[in-house]
Amino acid sequence: MVGAITLASAMVACGSNGDDAAAGGQDLGLMTAGTLRIGTLTDAPPNVYVKDGKFTGFDNDLITAVAAKLNLKPEFVGTDFSALLSQVNGGQFDLGSSSITITEARKKTVAFSNGYDFGYLGLNTTKDSGITTFDQLSGKRVVVVQGTVQDDYATSKNLNPVRVPNYNAALGQLKAGTADAWVSPAEIGEKMAKEQGGGTVILAAKELSDAPMAFAVAKNNDKLREAVNKALDEVIADGTWTKLVEQYYPGRAVPVNFKPGSGSVKFTAPKA
Numbered sequence: 296m297v298g299a300i301t302l303a304s305a306m307v308a309c310g311s312n313g314d315d316a317a318a319g320g321q322d323l324g325l326m327t328a329g330t331l332r333i334g335t336l337t338d339a340p341p342n343v344y345v346k347d348g349k350f351t352g353f354d355n356d357l358i359t360a361v362a363a364k365l366n367l368k369p370e371f372v373g374t375d376f377s378a379l380l381s382q383v384n385g386g387q388f389d390l391g392s393s394s395i396t397i398t399e400a401r402k403k404t405v406a407f408s409n410g411y412d413f414g415y416l417g418l419n420t421t422k423d424s425g426i427t428t429f430d431q432l433s434g435k436r437v438v439v440v441q442g443t444v445q446d447d448y449a450t451s452k453n454l455n456p457v458r459v460p461n462y463n464a465a466l467g468q469l470k471a472g473t474a475d476a477w478v479s480p481a482e483i484g485e486k487m488a489k490e491q492g493g494g495t496v497i498l499a500a501k502e503l504s505d506a507p508m509a510f511a512v513a514k515n516n517d518k519l520r521e522a523v524n525k526a527l528d529e530v531i532a533d534g535t536w537t538k539l540v541e542q543y544y545p546g547r548a549v550p551v552n553f554k555p556g557s558g559s560v561k562f563t564a565p566k567a
Contacts (some may be wrong), residue, residue, distance in 0.1 A: 323365075323519045325389050330370050331362045334388035337373040338463045339483045340490070341543040342394040345373070353543040354392045357411060357527075358510060360535045364526035375460045377442040380404045383511045389519060391511035394480060396444045396504060406514045408523045409556045410507025411536065413549070416448060417481030418500040419488055421469060426476055427499050435475040438468045444504065445478040462487060469496050482544060503550065528556045540565040 326332050335355055337345045343352040350371035362369040374382060376393060383391040384405050394414060397407050420426040426435065432454055439446040441458040449456035457474060459465050466487050468474035477484065481501035488496040512520045530536055536555055540547070548567040555562065 323389075323522055324513075324516045325367075325519070326386065329366075329368060331358075331365070331367040332370045332372065332389045333358060333392050334374050334379050334382055334390070335371050335392045336376060336379075336461065338461055339393070339480070340486050342480070342483055343392060353412070353539055354394055354508075354510075356539050356543075357530065357536065358390065358392045360530045360539075361523055361526040364529050365522055376440055377460060380442075380511055384513045386513065389512070389516075390523070394483075394508045395511050397506050397509050398444065398447070400447075401511075404514075405511040406516070406520050407509040407511060408520060409527060409558075410509045411527060411531075411555050412508040412540075413553050414504045414508055415481035415501040416445060416504055417477075417479040417484035417498050419466075419469060419477040419479050419484040419496060420475065420499050421472075421495050422497050423495075424475060424499075429478075429500060429502065432476055432478075436473070438465045438474040438477045440465055443480070444506075445480065449478050463491075466491060466496065482547075507553070524557060528560045531556045531562045532560045534563060537563045537565050 333355070335350060336343045339352070341352055343350070343354050345351070355371060359369050372388065379391045379393060380395070380401060381404060382388055391405070394412065395401070395407070396414065397410065418426070418429055426432070432452070437449055437454045437456045438459055439449050439456045440462060441460060446456060446458060456478070457468070459468065462479070462483060465477045465479065469477055470493060481498060485498040488498055510523060512523065546567060547565070549564055
């Protein structure tokens with residue numbers, strides 16, 4: 296992955312704190328003082344993606360707000376999801392931002408912030424496939440992005456999935472007819488189907504995931520994890536989290552039992 300990181304290093308988006316961020320802060324075990332180096336993806340809208348040369352999306356705008364609370368300058372670098380967690384724990388990034396669902400298996404590689412979002416498994420297929428439910432996938436050629444919870448799901452269902460490195464590759468297999476279905480993160484799958492599916496790719500079904508999404512940090516960096524958790528609660532309390540949810544997921548209802556961050560701060564529920 297070194298080559299991919301080097302190539303993507305030219306695509307850096309900085310926060311708005313300017314010189315103040317360089318002076319910023321506490322000893323958080325960062326690679327570079329005053330800078331939060333963030334590994335993320337470039338092709339997964341509306342969660343994490345690049346637009347007009349800038350890293351953006353719900354997760355990346357949220358961590359930018361968190362970094363501002365910590366007086367740090369965010370530096371984003373693109374990578375593949377399959378390598379992201381090991382790169383975070385190996386010291387190539389301070390933090391991973393990519394709608395990462397917390398799982399027990401992943402806790403063996405990295406530590407997680409408090410959860411900041413929930414998600415759905417999506418079933419993307421083509422409009423003429425006749426596939427409308429997850430229980431129709433047995434015997435079908437199913438594509439997933441390697442290392443994701445969608446990969447875990449397909450494997451647990453004995454679907455023998457075809458693994459690809461990124462979301463564009465998954466969508467490409469559907470459009471080319473080399474896959475019957477793609478088990479996706481529903482928000483990403485729905486948006487990519489509308490924007491890049493050429494009218495043939497649809498989101499046929501979705502189901503709520505049972506674990507929250509969080510930022511990943513190295514297992515030995517409790518100071519950074521605790522600081523991120525504190526700042527995350529602050530951006531939830533000041534309305535930033537709600538504003539970003541309404542911007543990137545307009546009309547999406549929040550499950551009754553979901554509370555972002557530590558769960559102890561009051562927040563305004565996004566408009567559904």
